[in-house]
Amino acid sequence: MAGETKKGLVLLDFWVSPFGQRCRIALAEKGIAYEYSEQELLGGAKSDILLRSNPVHKKIPVLLHDGRPVCESLVILEYLEEAFPEASPRLLPDAAYARAQARFWAAYSDKVYKAGTRLWKLRGDARAQARAEIVQVVRNLDGELGDKAFFGGEAFGFVDVALVPFVPWLPSYERYGDFSVAEIAPRLAAWARRCAQRESVARTLHPPEKVDEFINLLKKTYGIE
Template sequence: MAGEQQQPETELVLLDFWVSPFGQRCRIALAEKGLPYEYSEQDLLGAKSDLLLRSNPVHKKVPVLLHAGRPVCESLAILAYLDEAFPDAAGPALLPSAADPYARARARFWAAYSDRVYEAGTRLWKLKGGEARAKLQARAEIVEVLGNLDAELGEKEFFGGEVFGLVDVALVPFVPWLPSYERYGEFSVEETAPRLAAWARRCAERESVARSLHPPEKVDEFITLLKKVYGIE
């Protein structure tokens, strides 16, 4: 209609929650690629917004990327979408070159595998006192996961070599959660995965990472809040 202002086709809106590591993946990727976007903070502990429920009716969770009003859900799908939808973005691609499908498949595998850090860590802090056997199992799992990631990283600067890419973006938002996991699981990341610990320090020097993540103390406060919400003593 005459007089109506048309929304630009490239308009991006990110539905997110401040401490979500999955949303932080998207924030880091958008920053790395130099793509401007609007941030929309969502309430995940109270009543979820109609916009979030409409945009992600299946899982009803963040992150959701709205591109010209069309929703893209799940963080790893969003990362891949950013590469494909914005091939001419100012920043580099997150995935290896399409000319190397093996490297792309390997990156996708390890990016998905990185979720296990969060899954095992969540099992640790959700344990109640007296669940010693379950604690040992959860600790063994996260130590194994971190060890596998450490081995895959090896002596490389980043998971893709010299280039900060998909696996780095997928994994680095879990770094501020690790001190809490260490405390609940009674293990040391520095001893378990020393190369991964050094990688985390390198990643923290990147502006996209530093501006997207919160200090471990804030994350630990949020975990304490969640424990109260779930009635975990």
Template structure:
């Protein structure tokens, strides 16, 4: 990647992981160069990953001069704090605004977690999951409001936390009972706006690639 050279940055990642994509967007926004180390998602974990994240044994993990930082939102905050003079700030400076951003970034995980239930469950459980999923999207839309981005005029922490989940929505429609037409208009417009950013466009894969991935790993993900 173009930008400031930081030989000590290595991202343990998997190409379609929305959690890893959060970290990629953050690194791109800050203009930081890094080495990408592609890991195995379903097979045996590498020795490097097991040493770097012995608790959860999963990606993403950021190595900075050999020291591991795990969990995507923790990694993004670390990047922002470790390189304060490089690129734009990802979190707001005001303590209350920062706390609010952390809340909504963490809440955005519900798009993925509840979304999984939409296409993995059946019958009444799937119906309930779909209803909850729509509520999650409406809550996010309410927080976004009429602002261009969740933090206001500038792309930031909540935006990069949420946007990697959006290319998964068409697959939820295909394998579940959710319709992308149920995405609130403001949130849909926000998704398109984020997609116009170079950091996002270069870090995410289109919905078609996500669907190909799910189709290839149907058994692993419990898709019939």
């Protein structure tokens, strides 16, 4: 099967996935060459290579390194740090405590997507609860960022790579949740604008309009009015 026994790196991914985009941004930042393999996730059977590479979750992203699979986006980011120590920049800081903090906030950033998904899927009290959660998550991220240029300081790093793919989803979340990131988290909004100027980010992320179209497609797929 193509991609299974190839040497080098193959990324099994889906065009709009923020989790796959984490991997693409990290690979671009580090200048690591890889082959991109678009996977069918909606309206069709998942590929044999995806099912064999990630039999537990059957999801993208999966990074194949000389045919061996590495699954889960944050695990992939750490794998790139360890498997390619010569590739710079390093995304994780050197100090053990700072690395632990980066891992914590990178994992915490997933809550943006989880609460945001509930905003467009649910109604009534459930949507109100999701709104309260995402507002608090965004405020917490704003507080952690503080007055720094990026989450790790002056350099674009691990938490930035983990969080920035959710930025194009925020306008849709704002509309469904009736809130404004610029109002509740102005430092985070300014951070997003700084990140958008990076080539790795600009070339990887899609405009919010395309993300909103995809959300509408998901709503039709799931029969959500």
